[in-house]
Amino acid sequence: MTGKTLYDKLWDAHVVRADADGTTLLYIDRHLVHEVTSPQAFEGLRLAGRTPWRSDSVLAVPDHNVPTTERSAGVTGIADPISRIQVETLDANCAAFGITEFKMNDLRQGIVHVIGPEQGATLPGMTVVCGDSHTSTHGAFGALAFGIGTSEVEHVLATQCLIQKKAKNFLVRVDGQLRPGVTAKDIVLAIIGKIGTAGGTGYTLEFAGEAIRSLSMEGRMSICNMAIEAGARAGLVGVDETTVEYVRGRTYAPRDALWDKAVAAWRDLHSDADAVFDKTLLLNAADLVPQVTWGTSPEMVVGVDANVPDPAAEADQVKANGMRRALEYMDLQPGMPISAINVDKVFIGSCTNSRIEDLRAAAAAIRGGTVAANVKQALVVPGSGLVKQQAEAEGLDAIFKAAGFEWREPGCSMCLAMNADRLQPGDRCASTSNRNFEGRQGQGGRTHLVSAAMAAAAAIAGQFVDVRKF
Amino acid sequence: MEKFEKLIAIVVPLDRPNVDTDAIIPKQFLKSIRRSGFGPNLFDEWRYLDHGEPDQDNSGRPLNPDFALNQARYRGARILLGRENFGCGSSREHAVWALEDYGFRVVIAPSFADIFFNNCFKNGVLPIVLDATQIDALFKAVEAAPGYRLTVDLQAQVVTTLTGVQMPFDVVAFRKHCLLEGLDDIGLTLQRADAIRAYEQRRRSEAPWLFTG
Ligand code: SF4
Numbered sequence: 204m205t206g207k208t209l210y211d212k213l214w215d216a217h218v219v220r221a222d223a224d225g226t227t228l229l230y231i232d233r234h235l236v237h238e239v240t241s242p243q244a245f246e247g248l249r250l251a252g253r254t255p256w257r258s259d260s261v262l263a264v265p266d267h268n269v270p271t272t273e274r275s276a277g278v279t280g281i282a283d284p285i286s287r288i289q290v291e292t293l294d295a296n297c298a299a300f301g302i303t304e305f306k307m308n309d310l311r312q313g314i315v316h317v318i319g320p321e322q323g324a325t326l327p328g329m330t331v332v333c334g335d336s337h338t339s340t341h342g343a344f345g346a347l348a349f350g351i352g353t354s355e356v357e358h359v360l361a362t363q364c365l366i367q368k369k370a371k372n373f374l375v376r377v378d379g380q381l382r383p384g385v386t387a388k389d390i391v392l393a394i395i396g397k398i399g400t401a402g403g404t405g406y407t408l409e410f411a412g413e414a415i416r417s418l419s420m421e422g423r424m425s426i427c428n429m430a431i432e433a434g435a436r437a438g439l440v441g442v443d444e445t446t447v448e449y450v451r452g453r454t455y456a457p458r459d460a461l462w463d464k465a466v467a468a469w470r471d472l473h474s475d476a477d478a479v480f481d482k483t484l485l486l487n488a489a490d491l492v493p494q495v496t497w498g499t500s501p502e503m504v505v506g507v508d509a510n511v512p513d514p515a516a517e518a519d520q521v522k523a524n525g526m527r528r529a530l531e532y533m534d535l536q537p538g539m540p541i542s543a544i545n546v547d548k549v550f551i552g553s554c555t556n557s558r559i560e561d562l563r564a565a566a567a568a569i570r571g572g573t574v575a576a577n578v579k580q581a582l583v584v585p586g587s588g589l590v591k592q593q594a595e596a597e598g599l600d601a602i603f604k605a606a607g608f609e610w611r612e613p614g615c616s617m618c619l620a621m622n623a624d625r626l627q628p629g630d631r632c633a634s635t636s637n638r639n640f641e642g643r644q645g646q647g648g649r650t651h652l653v654s655a656a657m658a659a660a661a662a663i664a665g666q667f668v669d670v671r672k673f
Numbered sequence: 674m675e676k677f678e679k680l681i682a683i684v685v686p687l688d689r690p691n692v693d694t695d696a697i698i699p700k701q702f703l704k705s706i707r708r709s710g711f712g713p714n715l716f717d718e719w720r721y722l723d724h725g726e727p728d729q730d731n732s733g734r735p736l737n738p739d740f741a742l743n744q745a746r747y748r749g750a751r752i753l754l755g756r757e758n759f760g761c762g763s764s765r766e767h768a769v770w771a772l773e774d775y776g777f778r779v780v781i782a783p784s785f786a787d788i789f790f791n792n793c794f795k796n797g798v799l800p801i802v803l804d805a806t807q808i809d810a811l812f813k814a815v816e817a818a819p820g821y822r823l824t825v826d827l828q829a830q831v832v833t834t835l836t837g838v839q840m841p842f843d844v845v846a847f848r849k850h851c852l853l854e855g856l857d858d859i860g861l862t863l864q865r866a867d868a869i870r871a872y873e874q875r876r877r878s879e880a881p882w883l884f885t886g
Contacts, residue, residue, distance in 0.1 A: 219872045220865060226847040228865060230872055232883045240765065242706035251859070256869075259884075268704065285704040285727055292706050329883065336764040336788055350788055352766035353708075354795035362862040364869055368845065370787075400691055401758035401784055434758065436787045457882035465882045500691050521756060525690050619763075621700050640695045640762060642718050 206475025208372045209439050210407040213347035213472075217330050219364055229367045231359050232329040233346075236263040236302070237315045238293040239621070240334030244357035245296040255300050256363040262324050263297050263304040265290045266314045267621045271584050271611035278307055286622060300360075313587020313613040316340040316554035320424065321587055323453025327442045327469040332359055337554050337637065339430040343423035344450070345442035345472035347407075350431065373406035373435065374480040377414040379489040384671035386564065387422030388556060388635070388654035390414065390486075391429040392494035396504040398484060403435030406482065409474060410440050414488035420449040421560040428555045429637050432501040441473030495541050495667055496639050496652040498529035503639075505541060507657070507669045513537035532641055533649050534629075541667050544651070548632040549574075549581040549662040550644070551608075553618035556635035556655045557586030562594045565635075565659035566602040568670055574607035575665025581608045582624065584616040608662065620645045633661035675797045676855035680778055680825045682751035685741050686815045692755055693762030694789060698771040702727050711767055712774030716742060746819040754811055755782035759800075760789025769796045779825050781832070783808045794848045797855070799827060801842045827853060 207215070219228040241263070248254065255261065268286035278294065281287035290307060297304035305311040311318060316337050319325040325341040331348035332338060334356040341348035355365055375394055395402075408430045415423065423440045430438025440446075447466055450456050457465045492506040503526070505512065514526035514537065530537065535544070551557070551565050562585065574581045583603045585591035591613055594600055600610045617624040618636040626632055626648025635658050636643075639650035653661065660670045702714045704727055713731040718724075720742055722735040736743045742750075753772065759782040760768060769792045772780065780793065781801045793800045803811070814834070815821045824833040827849060832840040851858055862869075877884050 220868050222847065224846050226845060228862060228868070230869070230876070239703050243708045243766075246706070246708070251857075253859070283704075289704050289706060326882070328880070334764060334766075336762065338764075350764040352764055352769070352788060352792035352795060354766060354792065358859050358862065361859045362866075362869065363873075364862055364865075366847070366858055366862065400761055401786075404758065404784060404787060434761065434786060455885075457885065461882050461885075465880070468880060521690055528689065619695075619700050621703065638693075638695070638762060640693045642699060643695055646699070646718060646724050 205479050206477040208474040208478040208480060209345060209409055209441050209472060210347065210372055211478070213328065213330070214369055216328070217347070225368050227367050227369065228364045230330065230364055231332050232260060233319070233324060233331040234261045234359050235315050235319050235331065235333035235338070236261055236356070237267060237333070237335060238265040238289045239267045240353050241296065241356055242289065242292045243353050244334070244360060245300065247357040248360055253361045255302070255360045258301045260363065261302045261360070262319065263293060263302050264312055264315050264318055265293050265307050267615045267619065269307050269614040270622055271614045271616045271624060274308060274612055282623070310588040310592065313590065314554045314557060314615055316428065317557060317586030317590065320344065320420070321453070321589055323450055323456035326450060326456065327446055327472050332365065336431045337428050339436065339438045340424050340428040340554055342427040342430065342438040343420060343440050344446055345440065345469065347437060349436040370405055370407045370436065371481040373403055373408045373482045375408055375410050375484045375486070376412040377410065377486045377488050378412045379414055379487040380417060381414055381488045381491065384656065385491050385493055386654040386656065387418050387425040389491055389494045390488065391426040392496065392501065392504045392652065393486065393491050394484070395429065395433045395501045396494070398433055400432060400500050400502045401434040403430060403433035406435050407437045407439060408433065408435040410438060411474070415440055416443065419560055420445060421558040424558070425555050429501065432637055442469045493654060493657050493670055495657070497533065497535060497541065498526065499532055499639055499641050500529070501637065501639060501652060503529055507541050507667060509541060511535050511537055511539050511541065542669065543666070545577055545631070545666045546633045546661050547577070547579050547630045548626060549578060549658050550617040550632055550634040550636065551582065551655055551658050552584030552586070552616050553636035554586065555637045557584060557590065559590050559593050561635065561655040562590070562599050565655040566599045568656040568659035568673065569602060569606045569663060572606060572663035574662050577665045578662055581662040582611060582617060583608050584611040585613050587613050606663070617644050619643060633658045633667065674855045674857065677778065677797055677799060677827050677852040679828070680751060681822055683747060683749050684752045684754050684815050684821050684823050685747040685750035686754045686812055687741060688756065688812060690756040691758045691761055694760055694765050694768035695762055697760070697768040698765065699725070701725070703765055703767055708770055709774055711771035712776070715771040715775045716740070751776050752779040752781065752823055752825065753777050754808070754815060755780060756808070757782065757784050759785050761786040764788045766792045766795070769793050769798055773798050781808070781811070794852060797852065799825065799852060801825070801832060803832070803840055803842060807840055
């Protein structure tokens with residue numbers, strides 16, 4: 204018998220029952236909830252007279268709609284009435300159904316994919332779901348984590364299970380070591396550039412190899428976060444010492460004898476040496492340079508030292524037309540150097556890059572400079588209240604503020620512009636988030652995805668610069 | 674959920690790859706806590722020339738005449754023809770609610786993003802995968818003939834053109850059953866409550882740390 208992949212192991216451990224055609228009832232250990240994709244699910248429960256199967260498995264937090272400016276007035280102080288209703292609805296639903304919620308002004312509040320790991324609510328070996336596509340983030344812990352729709356949120360609330368079919372196994376092995384100035388974000392952008400935004404559809408991606416092993420948990424989370432941008436619902440990294448050390452002592456992590464027992468079980472959470480993958484991609488980290496997206500899909504990405512590509516050179520006509528439309532939207536010319544693109548705004552935040560390590564990297568890239576005159580706004584939005592507190596203890600907020608950045612309260616913010624933080628039509632933004640779709644950061648806004656250090660450097664230079672030479 | 678009956682309907686083409694759920698229903702409409710009423714804002718940024726906000730009267734807004742949904746020849750369309758990776762991006766089920774609310778019951782594309790694909794089935798919308806050559810031919814045929822219709826027979830798992838060309842498609846048996854019968858799958862799963870409890874009991878002894886809240 205051949206060995207199992209990590210995905211096989213996680214899947215098998217959660218099968219409640221499986222039909223002959225592979226339709227499987229899969230058990231869910233952890234259910235994370237936020238205010239945007241849950242109201243209709245709670246309403247559905249109520250209408251059907253149902254209650255949550257295991258409310259202790261649910262952890263809720265408002266993040267998408269919350270203001271990131273001063274918010275001492277609390278929920279009633281949210282200026283946009285529709286946003287306020289959504290946050291109030293979450294508060295009311297959690298109270299009614301006995302669900303733990305970190306409310307807007309709780310120190311532990313933050314982006315759902317930052318707080319799950321931070322609290323130890325995400326543990327190795329779990330199945331983790333959330334009505335949010337970037338739930339793939341939690342796969343960094345050797346947990347099977349994926350985003351679901353609102354009907355599925357209701358299904359998990361009511362039954363603790365989901366009806367699923369197993370995906371295929373895709374191994375992405377990144378050998379070698381990253382060069383200085385090149386980060387986890389650049390690895391994942393380069394992967395998406397290679398396999399495309401649908402390259403992982405129908406697969407679970409496992410990220411392995413020396414370069415991945417060498418990453419911190421923050422870096423691994425940035426990579427798994429964007430597995431969905433490669434079309435894969437879930438990304439995975441096997442458990443090692445780095446994982447165990449990160450989880451140790453966190454609020455929801457097991458303690459004492461239970462901890463030892465858990466860690467012993469987690470040691471098996473990696474693909475067996477003889478496991479067979481349906482597909483494999485090999486990369487060498489040493490070949491990678493900092494990445495910048497130029498278009499309106501994360502696969503439209505090149506190295507910072509490259510030029511904007513030319514649709515005329517693309518043989519596939521559907522693709523070439525997509526490129527033309529993207530260039531028009533982005534207002535860029537084929538062949539122009541990436542380093543000649545000026546930016547109007549800079550956003551450092553989101554569930555991809557708002558953890559303490561990202562903020563340290565961004566602060567380091569500032570090197571005593573100040574935000575360039577042509578940059579109208581530069582925002583730093585920590586991923587959680589605890590990240591913010593930690594950054595302040597390290598003096599990072601002072602570095603950002605002295606350089607001319609705004610230092611905000613935690614939330615999704617300009618990643619998707621559901622609150623007041625958004626691009627104006629035509630604004631060009633260097634952003635550490637994960638999506639550069641048309642209008643993602645505000646209607647008519649133009650997004651370039653980059654690492655935290657690259658975004659900070661762009662703020663100082665007023666244009667994209669190679670952070671390795673900056 | 675409404676049962677999926679055999680459908681004969683006008684097809685509207687959306688000729689771009691990677692149509693994401695942000696484009697299908699822009700984020701400002703996600704603030705609704707209801708499940709209906711998203712149809713007028715389907716493809717809002719492409720469909721209208723101005724910026725849309727929730728709870729706004731959409732009837733007087735300037736329409737983008739270049740956008741297929743606004744063209745008279747596609748009025749009443751219930752089948753959407755798309756390109757690769759349709760429905761990528763955010764998990765928002767609002768995208769399917771908007772399609773369904775507008776009147777779409779079928780989306781045909783060469784490939785779909787997984788979460789969107791799942792969400793369709795939960796709302797009585799049938800996503801159909803055909804191969805790229807068939808899709809190309811359909812785009813040409815739709816373009817050439819105003820009022821172009823297709824017949825979608827879920828029971829027989831086949832799409833048929835008016836000239837009788839048949840294009841079979843795959844669908845998971847369980848999902849097909851639920852769509853045809855209009856079944857609520859929570860109710861179905863709760864029929865397995867004993868199996869879920871048995872699983873929990875076993876896991877509780879194997880991995881007790883998963884049950885400590
Ligand atoms: S930070 Fe952005 S991508 Fe992440 S959960 Fe919030 S809106 Fe979604």
